Amino acid sequence: MKYVREFLLFAAVFCLAGVFPLLAQISPLLPSQKAPLSDRVVAYQIDANYHPKNHSLDAQETLTWTNYTGQPQDRLPFHLYLNAFQPKSTFMREAYEGGNRDVPVGAKWKDKKFGEDVIKSFEVVGMGDLTGKLRFIHPDDDNARDQTVVEVQLPRPVAPKEKVTFKITFHDQFPEVVARSGYKRDFLLAGQWFPKIGVWWKNTWNCHQYHATTEFFADFGTFDVKVTLPANFNVGATGVQTGETANADGTKTLVFRAEDVHDFAWTADPTTKIVEDAVTISSGTVKLRLLMQPGHMASAPRYLDALKGTMKKFDEWIGPYPYSQITVVDPPHGGNAAGGMEYPTFITADTTWWMIDGLKVPELVVEHEFGHQYWYAMVATNEFEDAWLDEGINSYTECKIMDALYGRDVDFMNTRVATAGERGTARARYIGVAELDPMTRRGWQFLDFNSYGGITYSKTTLVLLTLEHIIGEQKVREAQHVYFERYRFKHPTADDFMNTVNEVAGQNLDWYWNQAARGTQVLDYRILSAGSERADWANKNAPKKEKKGETEYISSVVVHRRGDFIFPVTLEVKFDNGETIREYWDGQDRWQRYTWQKKAKLLSAEIDPDHAILLDRDRFNNSWLSYPDRPATRKIAGYWMLLTQWFAQLLAWLA
Numbered sequence: 001m002k003y004v005r006e007f008l009l010f011a012a013v014f015c016l017a018g019v020f021p022l023l024a025q026i027s028p029l030l031p032s033q034k035a036p037l038s039d040r041v042v043a044y045q046i047d048a049n050y051h052p053k054n055h056s057l058d059a060q061e062t063l064t065w066t067n068y069t070g071q072p073q074d075r076l077p078f079h080l081y082l083n084a085f086q087p088k089s090t091f092m093r094e095a096y097e098g099g100n101r102d103v104p105v106g107a108k109w110k111d112k113k114f115g116e117d118v119i120k121s122f123e124v125v126g127m128g129d130l131t132g133k134l135r136f137i138h139p140d141d142d143n144a145r146d147q148t149v150v151e152v153q154l155p156r157p158v159a160p161k162e163k164v165t166f167k168i169t170f171h172d173q174f175p176e177v178v179a180r181s182g183y184k185r186d187f188l189l190a191g192q193w194f195p196k197i198g199v200w201w202k203n204t205w206n207c208h209q210y211h212a213t214t215e216f217f218a219d220f221g222t223f224d225v226k227v228t229l230p231a232n233f234n235v236g237a238t239g240v241q242t243g244e245t246a247n248a249d250g251t252k253t254l255v256f257r258a259e260d261v262h263d264f265a266w267t268a269d270p271t272t273k274i275v276e277d278a279v280t281i282s283s284g285t286v287k288l289r290l291l292m293q294p295g296h297m298a299s300a301p302r303y304l305d306a307l308k309g310t311m312k313k314f315d316e317w318i319g320p321y322p323y324s325q326i327t328v329v330d331p332p333h334g335g336n337a338a339g340g341m342e343y344p345t346f347i348t349a350d351t352t353w354w355m356i357d358g359l360k361v362p363e364l365v366v367e368h369e370f371g372h373q374y375w376y377a378m379v380a381t382n383e384f385e386d387a388w389l390d391e392g393i394n395s396y397t398e399c400k401i402m403d404a405l406y407g408r409d410v411d412f413m414n415t416r417v418a419t420a421g422e423r424g425t426a427r428a429r430y431i432g433v434a435e436l437d438p439m440t441r442r443g444w445q446f447l448d449f450n451s452y453g454g455i456t457y458s459k460t461t462l463v464l465l466t467l468e469h470i471i472g473e474q475k476v477r478e479a480q481h482v483y484f485e486r487y488r489f490k491h492p493t494a495d496d497f498m499n500t501v502n503e504v505a506g507q508n509l510d511w512y513w514n515q516a517a518r519g520t521q522v523l524d525y526r527i528l529s530a531g532s533e534r535a536d537w538a539n540k541n542a543p544k545k546e547k548k549g550e551t552e553y554i555s556s557v558v559v560h561r562r563g564d565f566i567f568p569v570t571l572e573v574k575f576d577n578g579e580t581i582r583e584y585w586d587g588q589d590r591w592q593r594y595t596w597q598k599k600a601k602l603l604s605a606e607i608d609p610d611h612a613i614l615l616d617r618d619r620f621n622n623s624w625l626s627y628p629d630r631p632a633t634r635k636i637a638g639y640w641m642l643l644t645q646w647f648a649q650l651l652a653w654l655a
């Protein structure tokens with residue numbers, strides 16, 4: 001190891017001297033991977049000059065786009081995401097009305113939150129300067145003031161399979177960090193910072209405006225990015241660094257390369273400390289690169305442990321990570337809006353200087369954001385339209401992996417005074433919004449941010465946990481593995497996911513998907529009534545005194561389907577002679593009565609005795625006891641709900 005370090009130091013000195021081909025050997029993919037892994041629809045080359053004094057940059061972008069659409073194309077849309085951070089944008093209007101993770105409902109506009117991405121010139125190689133042919137479009141609403149999507153009309157169409165090259169110069173103004181992009185003091189997170197072409201999907205252009213709750217969608221390809229900035233800044237980025245030159249004016253130029261990814265983000269900060277490590281998984285040894293705030297160094301080993309544990313679990317359960325590096329950014333105090341975010345091979349975490357061991361926030365955030373390397377970065381679903389396919393599936397795997405690494409029901413908080421887990425938190429977040437929106441709704445069309453989060457993240461988690469009850473935990477895992485293998489580096493749909501599960505399960509689960517994913521049905525079964533009566537009540541000669549083991553009783557339980565979600569349920573009854581009986585009901589009718597005649601009294605009745613139907617909205621009405629202890633239970637449950645609500649707030653912040 002020592003020699004390797006000395007060699008790297010030697011190499012770094014040469015690079016600083018301007019001899020940077022030495023580092024050019026570093027590949028963004030592991031040697032075991034056979035490139036290309038994706039279609040590579042796009043090839044971006046961006047040369048950016050960052051001005052930290054006013055948090056702006058100027059850049060030249062060369063984008064080569066290959067027309068794989070199968071038809072001639074003469075109108076192409078581009079995202080200009082940073083224009084969302086303007087007072088009249090759709091993003092701000094929606095955030096004002098429904099809130100989002102960084103903008104509370106009704107928030108007043110602040111000038112420091114202004115951001116923009118301005119195209120200075122737009123040339124199409126072989127077609128000339130088309131800057132004058134650009135016009136803003138708003139495919140999702142009628143907001144003429146929204147400038148987050150721009151379209152160009154070409155003088156002649158690009159033929160199928162033909163390549164077209166755009167040469168774009170642009171200027172960015174970053175906002176004080178909001179919604180995963182911007183600065184805090186000297187720290188910068190550059191996300192969604194360059195003009196990015198839309199995706200031809202389902203036989204049409206898919207290039208949505210930037211909305212308050214939605215994320216992104218883009219095609220796979222290669223990125224060659226140069227960033228020039230003052231020499232004292234530490235930089236992390238998507239892909240790997242392949243070169244570095246020192247410039248005469250006190251700046252440096254860093255060169256990055258990424259392959260088979262659909263986005264590129266980077267961060268810069270003069271004060272961060274770089275921690276490097278590695279983990280070996282089935283595809284090879286992956287370099288782990290942490291950019292830590294100096295005051296947060298105590299969390300570095302926690303980030304690394306969580307990252308290694310998560311990467312090994314994904315490797316074991318879902319499939320291989322093909323990239324040679326993963327970069328983790330620890331945002332500064334007050335830069336919370338930069339935390340908990342995912343970009344390809346690049347994630348942002350979150351911690352504080354006082355983070356106690358029992359509070360698993362750093363672990364949870366790293367787990368969640370690394371999970372997005374699978375559910376977003378590789379299986380690249382449309383985050384505008386099908387948010388549950390990335391956030392939801394990812395929240396489910398988060399629950400499974402956190403359970404495996406830190407223990408079920410204590411994986412969030414494990415202290416002497418209190419414990420909390422993923423499942424309880426997901427339920428707390430879902431219950432209040434259960435019937436408001438279906439999982440399959442487009443991201444910006446949810447009632448508000450609470451419903452978007454409660455359904456997209458938490459309901460999906462509960463739906464997949466409940467699916468384990470139907471087809472078994474192993475089948476759900478196998479289905480995810482097959483789905484990953486089949487759709488990585490592609491843009492699958494909601495139907496692709498559900499059909500894959502049906503196929504792996506060997507049964508048609510549409511009855512479940514239609515209610516759970518496509519519908520807003522609420523699942524709630526309850527014990528309507530229960531009790532035992534003497535069987536000899538009509539017999540005048542019956543002994544007055546009941547005698548245990550001799551007196552015969554008729555016991556009955558009525559199970560009621562209170563909600564509109566139809567689901568098979570198990571009823572477990574216990575008698576005072578120690579006997580336990582389980583009854584299985586298809587749950588179709590509104591209610592079902594069960595009766596038993598025996599020389600024993602009913603002690604208790606419970607629906608879903610294995611506590612496997614996580615979707616059941618009200619679990620307090622699932623059981624009946626012949627002896628009272630409900631007030632105490634409810635009181636404890638009340639405290640527990642308060643705690644999980646607090647964690648639910650934290651979860652709501654994850655992207």
Ligand SMILES: [Zn+2]
Nearest residue numbers: 391394654655
């Ligand atoms: Zn997420």
